[in-house]
Amino acid sequence: MKKVIATLIAGLFAGAAFAQTPAPATAPAAKAEAKEAKEVAKAEAKEAKQVAKAEAKETKAAASAAADVASAKADAKEKKAEAHHKAAKAKADAKHEHAAATAATPATAATPAVAAAPAKK
Template sequence: MNKLIATLIAGLFATAAFAQTPATAPAAPAAVKAEAKEAKTDAKATAKETKTAVKAEAKTAKVEADAKKDVAVAKADEKAEKADAHAKAHKTKAKAHAKAEKAEAAAPAPVVTK
């Protein structure tokens, strides 16, 4: 009798487990599909945000590079102007010195009387 009761109880558990398995199986793929779709949507959104951020960083880097280039060009222009001014001043000074020597050579020597 104990074996008969044990067999009946085991059969009940087996049929209950067998009956529940198909009921959850079709629901699982729908849930999995929904999760996969949600994950795909999240991935697309993340990729779009990342792409936008990368574009923004690239624009910022380009603007910074242009600004640095402009500063470098301005410094080079300033340096060139300074060199031109220095050369012009040197030329003017040399002309003045030559003119002074010419005037000194043309002036008569002072006469010293005793």
């Protein structure tokens, strides 16, 4: 019995001593794993940054295109209004010239109407 107790006590001491020593084989593996995790996180951050940059560029291009369309519409509206104004002015000038030409010609005496002959029966 004393041998059994002595073996158990020796096992306890051996276990305690073994638990206190660091395991040298797991330390490099942990470092490699941490380094890999860090690289993965870095790559994901870089990817997210590139995606955000591309989306910003796309949004800027869309805004620029919308501004170009709005500008083109405004220009078209302005040209249309200008053309309408020119056409109205040309009509008014033509009407004025026609009225002036009509007023400039002397009025001729009205010719009397020819009496109609009575209808034959």
